[in-house]
Amino acid sequence: MATKKAARKSLSLAPVLDLNEANVLHGKLMGLRGNPLVIDASAVERVGALCLQVLMAGAKSWEEDKQSFTFAKVSDAFAKTTQLIGVNIDHLVAKEI
């Protein structure tokens, strides 16, 4: 039974987000659907395009679910890679108030 207000979940990303991790990450995200999600990308040392695809598809689905999907913390490598490949995550990064 879905509660009216789902509990916020969090997900810490692995340091290496390569081809092997894409399926794992996809599985984890699928298991977290329906809940607001906070992602911790502070430990990420390397991230590939496949995992970024999965994350962006996640953001899209969460948006459709009208749930929040935010990055609480991102590592320098993660931020630079998204910039490098032109994936804008600014709107997903939690702003300190």
Next chain:
Amino acid sequence: MDMNEIKEIFFQECEEQLAELESGLLRLNDGDRDPETVNAVFRAVHSIKGGAGAFGLDDLVSFAHVFETTLDCVRSNKLEPTQDVLKVMLKSADVLADLTNVARDGGSVDQARSLQLIRELEALAKGEAPPAASALEPAAPKAAAAKPAAVAKAAPVEPVVNEHGFAPVAFSFDDFGSDDDETPGDLPAYDIVFKPKSELYTKGNEATLLLRDLSRLGEMSIHCNMDSLPPLDQMDPEAAYFSWKVSIKTDKGEDAVRSVFEFAEWDCDLEVTALETGETTESDSDDLPMQPVPFDLSALDGELDMPLGVVEEEEQIAAVQQAVAAAEAASNVVQMAASASRAAASDKGAATAAAQNNAQQASSAAAQTIRVDLDRVDRLINLVGELVINQAMLSQSVIENDSNGVSSINMGLEELQQLTREIQDSVMAIRAQPVKPVFQRMARTVREIADITGKSVRLVTEGENTEVDKTVIDKLAEPLTHMIRNAVDHGLETPEKRIAAGKNAEGTVKLTAKHRSGRIVIELSDDGAGINREKVRQKAIDNDLIAADANLSDEEIDNLIFHAGFSTADKVSDLSGRGVGMDVVKRSIQALGGRINISSKPGHGSVFTMSLPLTLAVLDGMVVTVAGQTLVVPLTAIVETLQPDAAAIHSFGATQRLISIRNSFCPLVDVGRILNFRATQANPVEGVALLVESEGGGQRALMVDAIQGQRQVVIKSLEANYTHVPGIAAATILGDGRVALILDVDAVVSASRGQSLQLESSLAAAG
């Protein structure tokens, strides 16, 4: 796995790539214009370059690089693969093979030839005719070579002198060796559309790394197209959805831009558009939200960036092993070499893709083949040979103790015999290989000799996929090379003479292989002048090989060229007259249990026919008794067996006897007498005649005392275990443990023609 093993695998892979390269070039030479053929040729050179880079084989890399650049021109239709172009490329393939061999086995290559080809290749790539030989510097690496073009583009300068007497000087920021001095606004700009396919990722390639390398070329802005990205539940996490549009300003040239993607280009759609200076990029006009890429990407410099030559070998091995583990899914040894290149390659992330590209080709083959050490196969074959002998011994002792032949043991033994036979056939099939690699090597020989002799020669091959035992293949190359040399050097006429004779200026040498009655028959024919019988005869008389008044048939004269020290070339040429005559060729063919024959038509050319056993391990033979000795006669030689009738035997001359078979006469040869097993000829009526066909085409009836039976025997070399015995090809071990000699039918037939066997007194001991 240590570095040397990985390197060895790389060299094995190189051999395959070189074969692929050569056959592709030959197909192009035959007029094949299939883009896939050009791609296959390009990939072969590319893979060699990739692997060689990983092992720091610089000579190989730089040559492969120039070669590849020219091939790329063919691939992109900038260069028409004419006969002249292909001639240079085929020679380059030869040099590439030499460089590979030198890298593996040491030694040195013909530097002058290699440099000359580099110049010719570069000239072709620039759209010029190949230059004449001159002492120029070797090719510069690609990046350096690309620079002048970019400089010219960046600073077009008119050579005029202004009113102050100063002439403008071509100037490049590159001269200062610092990227910081660049003025991006004036630099050439490129628009790049990069759409990876899913394969790019599944092969372990990474779009982010490619984009990072691209960003290092200059100032870059990027737009990531996510339109095709489905919602999470509908997506395949390993499929490619993102694509990119990139604008970059760089002085490194379009080649440098393309080279970033060069190892991934088969797994992505790539468009690179060079924009005129000052032209607004397409993306600007498209209003795509281009995002500038930060200059400082140091945070992304991951562990894959391992500068070549700096890392210690141990680290390199560790990296290789890591890469191997990652690529294990498509398990194939070739991939290890490929992965090695991935791990150790230069900081161009593109090298990663090289490995994956190799791996792709390897994995498609991985499903069908495995590499097995030849020693293991040999051990297996030996064991199966022992099994066959053992099984024969067992059969024999059962038969001796079970005279009526109905016991269940006997029945079981028959099944065992069949099984053993099947196992043996299967094991033999493991060693069977197509003759293609040897034939391909011959193509090179033909090219080189044609070059030296100034003749124009075309090699036509047929039946390259005919299979034969590996040992036969290995030993075939040398005699074949010599025969090809002979065919081109002596057989074919000069173009002028050919034209005068009404022939095509280009001579044809044809090499064919086919299976015929359990043997492989290799034919080498040329459409040259044929054997000059007068000259051969005279030479034979001069050398005291024959008497001046000897009456020889055409066939016999032709076969004189197989005599030791026989050479009809008036001048000893660099090629054929190196003291290695056709007698050596004949001996090596005979050592393989083969026969060689020549037939020649004056004015039309010669045909050499070699017939070789498919395997050197087993033989189907008829076991016979001759003067109390047990001999084995190869079944392939026997046409029929008959019990001679006294009325059919006719005396001829003092010692010769003939047997009349269906109204024709055939010489009768007493094997026991020829082999000196007995002093006088046996009575033919008391024995059995085996009608055999010799490779010369003639038939002989071999007299033996009795036939014991027919069986497959395991060949044991007499040369290796004892010494060569004339008239005997090899030995075998029979079911009762005794050694039986295998008859060399051709030698016996020749001996019966009057060429006596030089028997050694040790023969009796061997029997």
